[in-house]
Amino acid sequence: MPHARTTSPSHATEKVARPSTAAPRPPTPRRAPRGVRLWRGLTPWLFLAVPLALLITFTYAPVANMLAYSFTDWDGVSPELSYTGTDNYVEIFTRPELFRVFFVSGYYLAASAVQIALALYFATVLSFNLRFRNLFKGILFFPYLINGVAIGFVFLYFFQDGGTLDSVLALFGHESDRAWLGTETSANVSLAGVSVWRYMGLNFVLFLGAIQSIPGELYEAAELDGANRWHRFRYIIAPGIRPVLSLSVILSISGSLSVFEIPYIMTGGATGTETFVIQTVKLAFQFNKTGLASAAAVVLLLIILAVTWLQRRLVPDDRVDLV
Amino acid sequence: MNHRKTLTGTLLAAALLASGCTGGGGSSKGADAEAADDPAQVSGSITVLTHRTDIVQDGTMQKYADVFNKTYPKVKVKFDAITDYEAEVKIRMNTDNYGDVLMIPAVIKKNDYPKFFASLGTQKELSQKYRFTDFTAVDGKVYGQSPMGAAPGFLYNKRIWAEAGVTDWPTTPAEFLTALKAIKSKTDAVPYYTNFAAQWPLSQWTAVNGSVSCDTEATTRLAEGNPWGEDGELRVADQLLYDIVHQKLIEKDPTTTNWENSKPQLAKGEIATAWLGSWAVIQFRQAAEKAGADPDDIGFMPFPARVDGKACATVNPDYNQAVSIHSKHKEAARAWVDWFTDKSGYAQDNLSISTLKDAPLPEVLKPYEEKGVELIELDDAEGAKVKEIDNASEVGINAPAYRQELVDIARGAKDGDIDDFLDDLGKRWTEAAKTVGS
Numbered sequence: 001m002p003h004a005r006t007t008s009p010s011h012a013t014e015k016v017a018r019p020s021t022a023a024p025r026p027p028t029p030r031r032a033p034r035g036v037r038l039w040r041g042l043t044p045w046l047f048l049a050v051p052l053a054l055l056i057t058f059t060y061a062p063v064a065n066m067l068a069y070s071f072t073d074w075d076g077v078s079p080e081l082s083y084t085g086t087d088n089y090v091e092i093f094t095r096p097e098l099f100r101v102f103f104v105s106g107y108y109l110a111a112s113a114v115q116i117a118l119a120l121y122f123a124t125v126l127s128f129n130l131r132f133r134n135l136f137k138g139i140l141f142f143p144y145l146i147n148g149v150a151i152g153f154v155f156l157y158f159f160q161d162g163g164t165l166d167s168v169l170a171l172f173g174h175e176s177d178r179a180w181l182g183t184e185t186s187a188n189v190s191l192a193g194v195s196v197w198r199y200m201g202l203n204f205v206l207f208l209g210a211i212q213s214i215p216g217e218l219y220e221a222a223e224l225d226g227a228n229r230w231h232r233f234r235y236i237i238a239p240g241i242r243p244v245l246s247l248s249v250i251l252s253i254s255g256s257l258s259v260f261e262i263p264y265i266m267t268g269g270a271t272g273t274e275t276f277v278i279q280t281v282k283l284a285f286q287f288n289k290t291g292l293a294s295a296a297a298v299v300l301l302l303i304i305l306a307v308t309w310l311q312r313r314l315v316p317d318d319r320v321d322l323v
Numbered sequence: 324m325n326h327r328k329t330l331t332g333t334l335l336a337a338a339l340l341a342s343g344c345t346g347g348g349g350s351s352k353g354a355d356a357e358a359a360d361d362p363a364q365v366s367g368s369i370t371v372l373t374h375r376t377d378i379v380q381d382g383t384m385q386k387y388a389d390v391f392n393k394t395y396p397k398v399k400v401k402f403d404a405i406t407d408y409e410a411e412v413k414i415r416m417n418t419d420n421y422g423d424v425l426m427i428p429a430v431i432k433k434n435d436y437p438k439f440f441a442s443l444g445t446q447k448e449l450s451q452k453y454r455f456t457d458f459t460a461v462d463g464k465v466y467g468q469s470p471m472g473a474a475p476g477f478l479y480n481k482r483i484w485a486e487a488g489v490t491d492w493p494t495t496p497a498e499f500l501t502a503l504k505a506i507k508s509k510t511d512a513v514p515y516y517t518n519f520a521a522q523w524p525l526s527q528w529t530a531v532n533g534s535v536s537c538d539t540e541a542t543t544r545l546a547e548g549n550p551w552g553e554d555g556e557l558r559v560a561d562q563l564l565y566d567i568v569h570q571k572l573i574e575k576d577p578t579t580t581n582w583e584n585s586k587p588q589l590a591k592g593e594i595a596t597a598w599l600g601s602w603a604v605i606q607f608r609q610a611a612e613k614a615g616a617d618p619d620d621i622g623f624m625p626f627p628a629r630v631d632g633k634a635c636a637t638v639n640p641d642y643n644q645a646v647s648i649h650s651k652h653k654e655a656a657r658a659w660v661d662w663f664t665d666k667s668g669y670a671q672d673n674l675s676i677s678t679l680k681d682a683p684l685p686e687v688l689k690p691y692e693e694k695g696v697e698l699i700e701l702d703d704a705e706g707a708k709v710k711e712i713d714n715a716s717e718v719g720i721n722a723p724a725y726r727q728e729l730v731d732i733a734r735g736a737k738d739g740d741i742d743d744f745l746d747d748l749g750k751r752w753t754e755a756a757k758t759v760g761s
Contacts, residue, residue, distance in 0.1 A: 075430070075432070075714075077431060079438055156520070161576035179576040179578060181578035181579060182576060182578055268522050268723070270519070270522075270724075272731075282724065283717075286719055287713075287714045287719065288430050289714065
């Protein structure tokens, strides 16, 4: 610790650190006794101990384990495993069919563009005074609260031929009886649709929070200047929520690359809906190639980090300064 | 700033250290779980891991335990029912704590059995009394015992098949297809139900292996030959599945099938046929009773292939029960394994083939006896190698993925040609076979 702080809360606003001898009140503490100093140094660590222990145990140790496994030929259960160096990585990069599944992510990427646009639209509309505002907020956020497994099963019924979707379409005179999960394109579009339904609520809440943190006077001033709703969105809201917007884009790109539960539960990767994570899970648990699967997971992690880094480079996150 | 860097460094080092410590203890010395002489003296509390969540929940398992306690009063049996058995037990087996009695998960390599399980005795001795000892024997010692066995076959609705005018079992794939076509044109039933969405029913097709050639060495031929070669058993099976799907003799939308619903549907005659196993018969009959249909309508027939006019059906063990090598009460655990196989009546309750060689066949298989279907037990000496080839080639003969692809090709949801597809499987398989186990 560079300099001992006085404990008086009234000094909290003081930003400049002054030589402690110059402090008029309270009287200068001589250096505190050893024991006390030790305690003061230790206190923040005591508070941090629990979260750090949890973080290490459940985040970093498993990742380190995974890294270690990725250099072995472990099958996931045998007590014997041998170090194979970079063989697994070589195998991954020499088998182009392992990367073909990333095309499926394209569907989800397109879906997340729709998702963000919709969330932005709803967040903007609901940030103005509106009847039943809170009800609509609840309705939009609700899907995000449901367990992903339950969603998978519900939508299996929804997409069944002659199921909910077909019956609803029949009300509008469309031909019913369609196998929504039957062909590659329609299956992927349907699954991506489920993903939009599920995650739009999260984007929506993030946007809504950001929009509501924009000071109300700005709107009033803009209104006086004759700005219409579109202008207000374009020149106040959009720049005001830029950090959240770029966060959402990052999240949705990494989310699209690592789609898992919805296709896994609904189709198990059949009919061309297999994603990279499903493929990795199959490698690890169907073919017992835990080493290879760990390497695949590491590769996915690196790809996501790279994409995020690239994006931060292209769209630097400058400070929002509306006032 | 400096401060923080050293901290991260320490954390990383700690994490790496921690990871270094985990993974793989396991003593490589074998152990035996010997049968006790006097049941009254056996004592201890044992945990039994089981995949039968259904019968643990409805108390059937506890009833078995109560009867068991009449013979072994000092043994306390606890059940641990696990829904996602394979995946969960695999992870638990990285520790020393995986129950006293458990079903051997499919992922464990046969040669690793002595590292995980206590031996139940020599194969020479046990095979005189029990079936299936071959499937868990390593170096002449047996490590697991299945409480029951089953034969693969087609479950079919007798009434519907009769309505379509088919009374004799088809004897060739072509006859089988003709029968399904008759069902399609003469009744309202779905001729064949794939259970595509439930996935695992598709992998049951691999059990055809052995039924086509009537050869007890069929598993060895899987390991040494090409299962999708000119007269490979799996080619015959997969070609039939392809033809069934391609000629639109299946449900309209396979991607949203429902396993639980398929049971009453078959019982009521909305579905005519499904390839499963004799173990499924009891479930379908129960579903029939619940749905108010006649349980006797549910029939069971072998694969449409004949060798010298005779049909063959393989008999395969269910999950094998084993005693954990880390169990502190191996005697008690062994007592449970023996009692459950010999005296519990579990196999009869499930209308399954008993593991005891001298037990009569279940009533489900009576028609088999009458029509002279030969039940054969495959030699599993190369079973471990087949599994290794399967993993290395990533074909997955016991996984649904490749058959889902096959069905997709057959119904035109995916481009491809059946011959190319099967040839490619064969190529992957034989190439992997070269790299494995040499």
